[in-house]
Amino acid sequence: MNQHLRLIAIVAASLSGALVHAETQATPEPSSSAPATLIRNVRIFDGRNEPWSGGEVLIVGDKIAQVSRTPIAPGANTQVIDGGGRLLSPGFIDAHVHMNSVLTPDEMRNVEPAYATALAIKGAEAALLRGFTTQRDTGGNVFGLKQAIDAGVFPGPRVYPSGAAISQTSGHGDSRDLMAPPRFTPGAELSLDERLGESVLADGVPAMLTAVREQLRHGASQIKLLASGGASTEFDPLYVSEFTPEELRAAVDAASSFGTYVTVHSYNPEATRRAIEAGVRCVEHGHLLDEAVLKLMADRGIWLSTNVIVYEKPPAGITPVQQAKFEEVWASTDRMMRTAKKLKVKIGFGTDLVYGLANQARQNREFTLRAKWFTPLEILRQATSGNAELLALSGRRNPYPGKIGVIEPGAYADLLLIDGDPFSDISILEHPEKSLALIMKGGGIYKDSRPAAR
Ligand SMILES: [Zn+2]
Known part of the structure; x- marks a missing residue:
C-alpha cells in the first residue's frame, strides 16, 4: 500500500478509536467492543x-488484557x-x-522550518x-511532533518531551556564534536553537524558574538541564560545572511543583555530584564519572542514562576541539561502564544520535556495542522495563499513564x-x-512481514 493510502488508513482507524494498520485486514469489530488480537x-x-x-497474549484495545x-x-x-515460535518482546524504549x-x-541555518519538520x-x-515504540526526547521542540503522532496523523513512537534543553550562558546549549553581541546587550540576538525552541539560555534563579516553567507549560514530561561541558560544542570544556547549586535547586523545585523530575x-x-545534591534524579552520559560519584548514584537510586553509539563514530564535520572531546569520552567509556555495573547503578539505554536521519538510523547498533559489558538479558531489560522505570519518574506529568x-x-x-x-x-x-517480523504500538500493527501475513 502506498504511503498516502496508509496514512489515511491509520488516521481513519485512529479516529474511530481503533488504531489498526490497514494491511492487517482485521475484520471490523462491533462498535460496542474494542478490537481484540490474540x-x-x-x-x-x-x-x-x-x-x-x-x-499467549490477548490484546483488547490498546492494552494487554491477558x-x-x-x-x-x-x-x-x-x-x-x-507468532510461529518467535520471541515476543515489549517494544524498545530509547x-x-x-x-x-x-x-x-550548518544545514539547519538555511532551510525552511517545515522542511526540517x-x-x-x-x-x-x-x-x-x-522497534522503538517509546522515546524520551532529551532536548528539542518536539511538542507538535508528539501531538501529531498521538493523534494518529502519522506513525511514530510515544514521546516523552523535555522541550528546550536549558543551558547557562557559555554552556553546552549556547550555540551562538562567537561574533554574537554579549547577551546583556539590549536586543541581543538569540541563537537559531533558541529561536526554534531547541534550547534556552538561563542565568540566575529567576531566569531558571521561568525557563523550566515555560517547558512545563508546553507539556514537558521532564526537564533537561545541561549541567556540564559537552562533547559536541566548541566553547565549554568537559571539566566545566554548569549552573550554580542555587540554579540547579530552583529547577528541581519548579519541576517537582509539577510532579516531575530534572535530568x-x-x-x-564534580558537576554530577553538584546536580545530585540539588535533587536531580537522572544523569545523561556520565562517561567521566569516578567510582565515588557512581557509588553515590547507586546509593541514592539516581539513574545513569548513558549511551555508547555516538562516540564510536563522532558526527562528520566536527572541529578538532570537538574531536578531542569525543575521543576523551570514548576512552573513558569502558572504565565507567565496568564500574557502574559493579556498583549496580541503574543504567538506562540511550543513543543520542544527532545531525541527520542517516545518523539516527544507527540507533540499533547500541544493542551490539553494549554486549562488551552486559548480557543480552541485561541489555534487553535496559531497553524495556528498565527505561520504563526511568520514564515513570515523570509521575503526574507522564503523558501515557x-x-x-x-x-x-x-x-x-x-x-x-x-x-x-x-x-x-x-x-x-x-x-x-x-x-523484527511484527511491530505493534497501542494494539495497532505498523509492520507485519511474517510470510503468512504477506
Ligand atoms: Zn543529547
Missing part, C-alpha cells in the same frame, strides 16, 4: 525475566496472530534521543520501524515479534528490517 505460539520475554515458551501459559479461546471477532536533530547545524516526521516513523547532561564527577516496557495485563500493547534469538546473539537487533 498472539499465540510465541516465546515471551516479559521485559524482566528469561523468556519462556508456550505463552497473558497466559494455557490456550486462550479467541472471541468471534478476535484477530489471531500466529531514553535519550533528539528527534528534531535531522540536519547538521518533514524530516522529523520521517525520522519518527523510522524509529518506530526500528542533567553531565560528564564529569499506563505501563510500558513490560508484557503483563494492563500494560500498553507495545510489542515486537523477533525473528532469530537475541538472547544468543544480541547483534541481530542491529538489523531491524530483518529481525
Whole structure:
C-alpha cells in the first residue's frame, strides 16, 4: 500500500478509536467492543525475566488484557496472530534521543522550518520501524511532533518531551556564534536553537524558574538541564560545572511543583555530584564519572542514562576541539561502564544520535556495542522495563499513564515479534528490517512481514 493510502488508513482507524494498520485486514469489530488480537505460539520475554515458551497474549484495545501459559479461546471477532515460535518482546524504549536533530547545524541555518519538520516526521516513523515504540526526547521542540503522532496523523513512537534543553550562558546549549553581541546587550540576538525552541539560555534563579516553567507549560514530561561541558560544542570544556547549586535547586523545585523530575547532561564527577545534591534524579552520559560519584548514584537510586553509539563514530564535520572531546569520552567509556555495573547503578539505554536521519538510523547498533559489558538479558531489560522505570519518574506529568516496557495485563500493547534469538546473539537487533517480523504500538500493527501475513 502506498504511503498516502496508509496514512489515511491509520488516521481513519485512529479516529474511530481503533488504531489498526490497514494491511492487517482485521475484520471490523462491533462498535460496542474494542478490537481484540490474540498472539499465540510465541516465546515471551516479559521485559524482566528469561523468556519462556508456550505463552499467549490477548490484546483488547490498546492494552494487554491477558497473558497466559494455557490456550486462550479467541472471541468471534478476535484477530489471531500466529507468532510461529518467535520471541515476543515489549517494544524498545530509547531514553535519550533528539528527534528534531535531522540536519547538521550548518544545514539547519538555511532551510525552511517545515522542511526540517518533514524530516522529523520521517525520522519518527523510522524509529518506530526500528522497534522503538517509546522515546524520551532529551532536548528539542518536539511538542507538535508528539501531538501529531498521538493523534494518529502519522506513525511514530510515544514521546516523552523535555522541550528546550536549558543551558547557562557559555554552556553546552549556547550555540551562538562567537561574533554574537554579549547577551546583556539590549536586543541581543538569540541563537537559531533558541529561536526554534531547541534550547534556552538561563542565568540566575529567576531566569531558571521561568525557563523550566515555560517547558512545563508546553507539556514537558521532564526537564533537561545541561549541567556540564559537552562533547559536541566548541566553547565549554568537559571539566566545566554548569549552573550554580542555587540554579540547579530552583529547577528541581519548579519541576517537582509539577510532579516531575530534572535530568542533567553531565560528564564529569564534580558537576554530577553538584546536580545530585540539588535533587536531580537522572544523569545523561556520565562517561567521566569516578567510582565515588557512581557509588553515590547507586546509593541514592539516581539513574545513569548513558549511551555508547555516538562516540564510536563522532558526527562528520566536527572541529578538532570537538574531536578531542569525543575521543576523551570514548576512552573513558569502558572504565565507567565496568564500574557502574559493579556498583549496580541503574543504567538506562540511550543513543543520542544527532545531525541527520542517516545518523539516527544507527540507533540499533547500541544493542551490539553494549554486549562488551552486559548480557543480552541485561541489555534487553535496559531497553524495556528498565527505561520504563526511568520514564515513570515523570509521575503526574507522564503523558501515557499506563505501563510500558513490560508484557503483563494492563500494560500498553507495545510489542515486537523477533525473528532469530537475541538472547544468543544480541547483534541481530542491529538489523531491524530483518529481525523484527511484527511491530505493534497501542494494539495497532505498523509492520507485519511474517510470510503468512504477506
Ligand atoms: Zn543529547
